[in-house]
Amino acid sequence: MAGHSKWKNIQRRKNAQDAKRGKIFQKLAKEIYVAAKSGGGDPDTNPALRLVVDKAKSANMPNDNIKRAIDKATGNQGAENYEEIVYEGYGPGGAAVMVTCLTDNKNRTASNVRHAFTKNGGNLGEAGCVSYLFDRKGYLVIERNEKDIEEDDLLLQAIEAGAEDMETSEEVFEIYTEPENYMQVKEELEKEGHEFASAEITMIPQTEASLNEEQEESLEKLIDMLEDDDDVQDVYHN
Numbered sequence: 001m002a003g004h005s006k007w008k009n010i011q012r013r014k015n016a017q018d019a020k021r022g023k024i025f026q027k028l029a030k031e032i033y034v035a036a037k038s039g040g041g042d043p044d045t046n047p048a049l050r051l052v053v054d055k056a057k058s059a060n061m062p063n064d065n066i067k068r069a070i071d072k073a074t075g076n077q078g079a080e081n082y083e084e085i086v087y088e089g090y091g092p093g094g095a096a097v098m099v100t101c102l103t104d105n106k107n108r109t110a111s112n113v114r115h116a117f118t119k120n121g122g123n124l125g126e127a128g129c130v131s132y133l134f135d136r137k138g139y140l141v142i143e144r145n146e147k148d149i150e151e152d153d154l155l156l157q158a159i160e161a162g163a164e165d166m167e168t169s170e171e172v173f174e175i176y177t178e179p180e181n182y183m184q185v186k187e188e189l190e191k192e193g194h195e196f197a198s199a200e201i202t203m204i205p206q207t208e209a210s211l212n213e214e215q216e217e218s219l220e221k222l223i224d225m226l227e228d229d230d231d232v233q234d235v236y237h238n
Contacts, residue, residue, distance in 0.1 A: 020227070027233055028056045029069040030102050034082050036073035050183070051201060058199045080104065087113045088131055089124040091222050093215035096130035096238045097122065098203060103231040112229050120222035121215075134203040134236060137164075138182025140175040140189065141198040149173070154194075161188035172197065176204065205238030 031052045039046035043053050049070070056066055085106065087099040097117075103109040117124045140163075142149065154173055155166050162181040167174040177185045179201050186199055211219060219237065226235050 023228075023230070024059060025056075025061050025065055026230070027102075028052070028059060028061050029065060030082060031233060032056060032066060032069035033073045033080070034084075034102060036070045041070045041074035054183070054186070055200050058196065085109065086127070086131070087124060088127060088129050089117050089122055090130070091117070091237060092121040092218040093209060093211040095209040095211060095215075095219055096133045096205065097219075097222070098131060098134060098236040099226055099232055100234045100236075101229075101231045102233055105231075109229075109231040112231065113226065116222060116225040116229070120225060121218045122222055133207065133238060134205055136179055137202065137204045138177035138179055138185065139198065139200055139202050139204065140177070140182075140186060140196055142173045142175070142189075142194050143197045144171060144173065149194075157189060157192055158185065161185040202234075203236040205236075207238060209238050 032049065035046065035049040035052050039048055041049070043050035053066055082102040082104055083106065085101045085103060087101065087110075089097050089099075091097045099113055101109050101113070114124045116122075142154070151168055151173070158166050158175050161184060163175050163177050163185045164181075165176045167176075175185065175189075182201055186196070189196075223235050223237065226232050
């Protein structure tokens with residue numbers, strides 16, 4: 001995994017995401033609704049809900065918004081039905097792109113996703129065409145300026161908690177876990193007093209594509225267009 005820092009992509013998109021905060025909260029509310037609808041409204045007994053609530057808090061989503069989404073799902077208010085769909089394809093320069101969606105209209109979503117790929121020099125592919133290039137991992141980021149952290153001490157704490165790997169840069173420590181160990185590692189590191197700049201279960205590319213400046217700009221436009229779609233929850237790329 002060394003050398004495949006996800007943090008640089010998070011930083012690159014942070015300002016744009018700040019401007020879309022309301023839309024991000026709307027998408028998180030949809031995820032919370034789906035998790036609570038299928039497994040109940042108690043995060044302690046519903047692991048899927050616990051993960052998405054944790055993700056929402058990491059994004060600074062207000063507790064009232066989280067509670068409203070859970071109450072809506074468990075209070076029999078309407079019958080919204082969302083289906084999870086994953087689209088896979090190739091962006092400019094052959095970059096691998098995965099798009100996860102929650103939708104109540106598959107035809108609308110498929111049309112919008114296909115249009116985004118076509119308009120920005122990409123191609124929507126068949127299921128499985130790029131997913132094998134990604135690994136599902138727990139991902140935790142601790143900023144180096146959080147406090148005076150010794151790298152060796154943090155690595156030991158992370159490994160003892162069940163982490164798989166840690167990468168270090170000038171700005172951050174990036175900790176990777178198997179998905180089933182994510183919450184355990186997060187909670188153990190929180191007990192040690194650490195705070196996270198980012199914390200989620202995500203898709204990590206096994207290799208990275210090399211793009212020229214024009215291709216990278218086109219890929220950014222593709223990602224922006226996809227993330228602007230209300231049905232799109234996450235976009236992963238290499």
